[in-house]
Amino acid sequence: MAILISNEAARRIFLARQGLSASPSCAMSKADLLNLITNLGFVQLDSIATVERAHHQIIFSRNQTYKRQHLTDLLEKDRALFEHWTHDASILPSAFYPYWKHRFRRREPVILERWRRWQGEGFDAAFEETYRRIAENGPVMSRDMKAEGHQSGGWWNWHPSKTALEYLWHTGKLAVAGRVNFQKVYDLAERVIPAEHHDKEVHHDEFVDWACRQALARLGFATSGEISAFFDIISPQEARQWIATHREELCEVSLASSDGGKDRISYAFEGFAVDAEAEIAPPNRIRVLSPFDPLLRNRARTERLFGFYYRIEVFVPEPKRQYGYYVFPLLEGDRLIGRMDMKAERKGGTLDVRRLWLEKGVRPSSGRLAKLDAELNRLAKFTGVESVRYLDGWLE
Numbered sequence: 137m138a139i140l141i142s143n144e145a146a147r148r149i150f151l152a153r154q155g156l157s158a159s160p161s162c163a164m165s166k167a168d169l170l171n172l173i174t175n176l177g178f179v180q181l182d183s184i185a186t187v188e189r190a191h192h193q194i195i196f197s198r199n200q201t202y203k204r205q206h207l208t209d210l211l212e213k214d215r216a217l218f219e220h221w222t223h224d225a226s227i228l229p230s231a232f233y234p235y236w237k238h239r240f241r242r243r244e245p246v247i248l249e250r251w252r253r254w255q256g257e258g259f260d261a262a263f264e265e266t267y268r269r270i271a272e273n274g275p276v277m278s279r280d281m282k283a284e285g286h287q288s289g290g291w292w293n294w295h296p297s298k299t300a301l302e303y304l305w306h307t308g309k310l311a312v313a314g315r316v317n318f319q320k321v322y323d324l325a326e327r328v329i330p331a332e333h334h335d336k337e338v339h340h341d342e343f344v345d346w347a348c349r350q351a352l353a354r355l356g357f358a359t360s361g362e363i364s365a366f367f368d369i370i371s372p373q374e375a376r377q378w379i380a381t382h383r384e385e386l387c388e389v390s391l392a393s394s395d396g397g398k399d400r401i402s403y404a405f406e407g408f409a410v411d412a413e414a415e416i417a418p419p420n421r422i423r424v425l426s427p428f429d430p431l432l433r434n435r436a437r438t439e440r441l442f443g444f445y446y447r448i449e450v451f452v453p454e455p456k457r458q459y460g461y462y463v464f465p466l467l468e469g470d471r472l473i474g475r476m477d478m479k480a481e482r483k484g485g486t487l488d489v490r491r492l493w494l495e496k497g498v499r500p501s502s503g504r505l506a507k508l509d510a511e512l513n514r515l516a517k518f519t520g521v522e523s524v525r526y527l528d529g530w531l532e
Contacts, residue, residue: 138388138401141357141410146391147441147470148416149356154431155198156467157418164199166206170216170229172198177354177367178226180428181219183318184450186462187480187487188519191227193426196518197467212314215330219312219320220305223368223433233329234336238343239369240308247306266300267309275313275323276301344370348378357389357402362434379403394443418470422507424515425465432465444472444495459493466508473498480516486525487516491532500531 141149151157155176164172172195173179182190195202210217211227218230221239228236248260270276281297301322304310311328314321326334338346351366352358358366364375379386387406391399425431427448432438439445446465449457460477467473474494481488489512494500512524 138390139404139408139410141389141391143392143394143396143441144470145410146357148418149410150441151418151431151470152416153354153356156423156431157416158198159419160198160200160421160423162199162201164201164203166203166209166214168199169195169202169206170210173210173217173227174229174231175354176430177350178222178228178430180222180430180433181225181227182426182428184462185480187424187464187478187515188426189318190426190428192518193424194429196515197423197425197429200514200518215328218329221368223365224428230330230333233333234338235343235346235369237308237337238340240306242369244307247303260300260303262297262300263303266297267304270310270322271324275321277316277319277321279319344374344378348375348382352403352405357391357404357408359400359402362402362437365434391440393440399440418467420469420507422473422504422511423467424476424511425467427462427464429465431467438472442472446472446475460491468504468507473504478512480519480521481525482521485522487512487519487521487523489524489526489530491530505531 148157155172179191179194184190187193188196191207192202192204195207207217207227211219216230217227218233219225219227220236222228252260266281269281278298278301281301301310301320305312305320305322308325310322311325312320313323313328347367347370348363351363355362355366360375360379361372363378364370364372385406386403387408389402389404389408391402393399427446432446435446444465447458449459449463450461454461459475462479463475463477465472465475472495474492476492477490479488479490480486492500492508498504509524516522516524
């Protein structure tokens with residue numbers, strides 16, 4: 137018989153698993169940062185810095201004592217973290233690297249075919265030469281290898297060596313050794329990833345078992361589709377097969393969705409401590425989430441649990457946008473209460489708040505607005521601007 141979970145309990149369980157139930161003001165060491173990223177599973181990278189780059193804001197929203205240098209050290213000195221893909225470019229624990237080898241092997245033929253259609257026959261001519269140059273001469277950036285006279289306007293017009301670098305990275309031959317002004321520095325994977333992780337091999341069944349267990353542990357409860365989508369390294373069919381062959385370890389969970397109806401059946405590990413986790417009330421302060429926050433990674437799950445419809449409108453033509461180019465979700469306690477359009481104007485030293493949209497039934501009370509102002513001032517300080525500026529019409 138399925139375990140019944142209320143909507144409030146489901147939200148709180150998920151928030152706890154996503155690192156949003158602990159106090160955001162407890163001092164966080166470098167070791168604590170590594171533990172946080174490991175517990176999350178990954179932190180998405182993004183270059184957009186409308187307010188703050190996604191990876192920094194994701195961590196800051198969970199702990200506001202976070203130091204950027206700790207992340208750089210973990211990536212570039214300690215090599216405890218590495219960069220690669222889940223559903224998008226992400227930061228991952230280096231201990232996960234042996235499992236990503238399966239992704240490299242799976243993606244190689246797919247990328248070859250896709251990029252051949254994109255770049256044309258012979259696009260891979262520079263691969264061997266590019267790899268050899270790095271092996272002999274050391275790390276490079278894309279700009280170091282740009283073909284003379286080649287005009288590159290973006291990813292759709294990569295020069296041959298840029299295509300080679302990205303292909304060799306996606307397939308595990310190269311790794312990101314560091315970044316300069318957010319531009320990747322590439323080196324041989326065996327010179328970047330610690331040998332204990334780079335050289336380790338796991339067989340297919342162990343890989344699938346690890347991917348499913350790790351995803352379910354971080355989600356708390358999940359469908360087979362949610363399990364496979366978490367890291368995006370196994371297929372839905374592999375997740376379904378894993379559930380079928382491990383039913384003695386799993387229990388069925390029936391969730392109440394945000395509209396009061398029953399959601400689809402999900403799965404959790406036996407002994408799922410519903411009451412213990414559901415009693416963890418997240419801090420009642422308001423927090424500004426990155427559009428790429430892992431809480432929002434699965435938009436459909438977010439909508440079912442929180443009743444919060446959210447889409448990133450960066451690639452939506454401006455006349456068709458409902459809200460704005462880069463709009464930030466707002467979390468208060470265990471509810472997503474609205475979204476905000478804002479931008480860090482670094483030349484002027486202000487965090488400019490352009491517009492606030494609160495969800496239906498959420499009032500802009502003086503207490504709530506005071507909490508929001510306090511959080512925005514904390515974010516402004518982290519971003520490196522001096523003050524928060526509310527533009528005319530921001531609250532309508």
